[in-house]
Amino acid sequence: TQLLEQSPQFLSIQEGENLTVYCNSSSVFSSLQWYRQEPGEGPVLLVTVVTGGEVKKLKRLTFQFGDARKDSSLHITAAQPGDTGLYLCAGAGETSYDKVIFGPGTSLSVIP
Amino acid sequence: EAGVVQSPRYKIIEKKQPVAFWCNPISGHNTLYWYLQNLGQGPELLIRYENEEAVDDSQLPKDRFSAERLKGVDSTLKIQPAELGDSAVYLCASSLGPGKAYEQYFGPGTRLTVT
Numbered sequence: 001t002q003l004l005e006q007s008p009q010f011l012s013i014q015e016g017e018n019l020t021v022y023c024n025s026s027s028v029f030s031s032l033q034w035y036r037q038e039p040g041e042g043p044v045l046l047v048t049v050v051t052g053g054e055v056k057k058l059k060r061l062t063f064q065f066g067d068a069r070k071d072s073s074l075h076i077t078a079a080q081p082g083d084t085g086l087y088l089c090a091g092a093g094e095t096s097y098d099k100v101i102f103g104p105g106t107s108l109s110v111i112p
Numbered sequence: 113e114a115g116v117v118q119s120p121r122y123k124i125i126e127k128k129q130p131v132a133f134w135c136n137p138i139s140g141h142n143t144l145y146w147y148l149q150n151l152g153q154g155p156e157l158l159i160r161y162e163n164e165e166a167v168d169d170s171q172l173p174k175d176r177f178s179a180e181r182l183k184g185v186d187s188t189l190k191i192q193p194a195e196l197g198d199s200a201v202y203l204c205a206s207s208l209g210p211g212k213a214y215e216q217y218f219g220p221g222t223r224l225t226v227t
Binding site for chain 2: 004031033040041042043044045048086088090092099100101102103104105107
């Protein structure tokens with residue numbers, strides 16, 4: 001059974017600080033996605049990474065896929081209150097690529 | 113382009129009562145998903161449809177949950193009878209189809225409270 005773990009579970013930081021959250025698994029994924037979910041809303045797709053070692057940037061967010069395609073990280077530079085939310089990683093299986101599983105999420109709170 | 117639409121947004125029912133949720137996916141999206149999400153947790157798949165066919169319902173508690181996707185567009189998820197432990201957010205998502213399962217678009221969810 002494929003499982004995704006995320007750390008930390010909760011993170012509270014001051015506006016302007018940098019942070020990194022992690023997504024780890026013992027399984028290999030064909031692709032990995034990061035979503036952000038705000039209270040009362042559904043998750044919104046931020047990025048998809050496909051190639052081992054791939055790095056993608058989305059404004060102040062930097063996403064990296066591990067070389068072995070088992071883990072990923074999300075780094076936020078100069079966090080803003082608008083970054084507050086639940087960050088979810090999701091992985092598509094290497095052999096059953098249509099089966100996507102979600103991690104438990106990291107709840108981020110950015111204090112003004 | 114309209115996003116995934118879900119209704120109702122909130123529902124409060126007493127235990128043992130039935131409840132139904134409705135989802136309208138993004139136009140042209142052949143794959144539809146129903147997820148259950150508990151507070152502070154990630155979504156857990158209940159059922160996945162490719163057009164009108166349920167291709168993965170292994171996590172759907174079939175003794176009380178049922179779903180349908182008539183004509184391969186809208187979908188309804190039903191619980192009968194509801195239990196206290198069913199209180200959660202029920203999310204619907206859609207994607208273009210096989211090979212694009214990783215690009216899912218979610219609706220706002222239905223928050224169910226069972227008292």
